[in-house]
Amino acid sequence: MFTGLIEEIGSLKKVHRQGEAMVLTIEGPHVLKDAAIGDSISVNGVCLTVTELQSASIFTVDVMPQTFRHTNLKNIRPGEKVNLERAMQAGGRFGGHIVQGHVDxxxxxxxxxxxxxxxxxxxxxxxxxxxxxxxxxxxxxxxxxxxxxxxxxxxxxxxxxxxxxxxxxxxxxxxxxxxxxxxxxVLGKYVDHLLHFKGAGSGEGNGGPSAPAKSGITAAFLAENGFF
CATH class of the missing domain: 2.40.30.20 (Elongation Factor Tu (Ef-tu); domain 3)
Incomplete structure (x- = not known):
């Protein structure tokens, strides 16, 4: 999870592209001060995992096809500047809003x-x-x-x-x-999903299919309880 408060403007050093898969090499000394392999860093709002620490200021991340297709990273070029933010700490100040790093x-x-x-x-x-x-x-x-x-x-x-x-x-x-x-x-997306969800519940006993479950949350219910 992130807050949307950018910590550093990083620089894209290298792009290795193979089809819709990419490896990005990024320079960002500030966000690497306490980073380890496996940590999450937001790159232009995309939550990516540090896969290699090349130095105290340079790291690499993988971009999978889903991310390639749905974000502007597919068009990024070496030398471009990117917004960087480390995942928030549980005890830190929450100065922005809830940001997942999951670009819509x-x-x-x-x-x-x-x-x-x-x-x-x-x-x-x-x-x-x-x-x-x-x-x-x-x-x-x-x-x-x-x-x-x-x-x-x-x-x-x-x-x-x-x-x-x-x-x-x-x-x-x-x-x-x-x-x-x-x-x-994200709060709006969850409310929208709950209002329109028409998924199926679990089957009886043997895990078979059952009738679609209906959500008890409606627009009228939210209005009656002061949400609108």
Whole structure:
């Protein structure tokens, strides 16, 4: 689990690609200060496992086909900057929001506009069905950065970036047309799943099939109990 507070801008040193499988070599001395093989590090919002420590500042990670197909890592090139964050410690401050490092899809930066001391990014989701999880004043993760949604339309939404966040993350390099990883708020995804789940329960005795189980949670139930 991560918080979406980027610890370091890393640099991609090498990419080894074989079909939809990849090995990335990344430089990031800060996130390696207490790292070990097997640890999780978020790279542009993607939870990846450290497979090799080449030095005190360089590590490697594997990217499997599922991750290749659903994130912007498939288009990454040596020399590019990436957002890095170590998995959160149980006793640490929770400054962002719950980030799993499980990217739901990608989006395209439609515009980048100055607004006083902030910069407003407008993002169009490649999978418009994800917009049901994008809620004004709710949380969203872009390339691993915990951000607040300013407004949301049918296929796009906007976030407002303070100077510190822009300066301390690779978001500073994104322009109109850039691809970006999007992870929606996990709480919304769980509620949506529970409301629409139509899976089957376990069979009687011998493990055989049984009738589909129905969830007791409905929109009316949530409204009656103050969730809406």
């Amino acid at each position: 899809g990608t989006g395209e930066v439609l515009s980048r506009e100055n607004n006083a001391n902030a910069v407003v990014f407008t993002i169009r989701l490649h999978d418009a069905s994800l917009m049901r999880y994008i809620i004004p004043q709710g949380s969203v993760t872009l390339d691993g950065i915990s951000l607040t949604v300013v407004n949301a339309g049918e296929t796009s939404f906007s976030v407002s970036i303070i100077p510190h966040t822009l300066r301390e993350t690779a978001l500073q390099l994104k322009q109109a047309g850039s691809e970006i990883n999007v992870e929606c708020d």
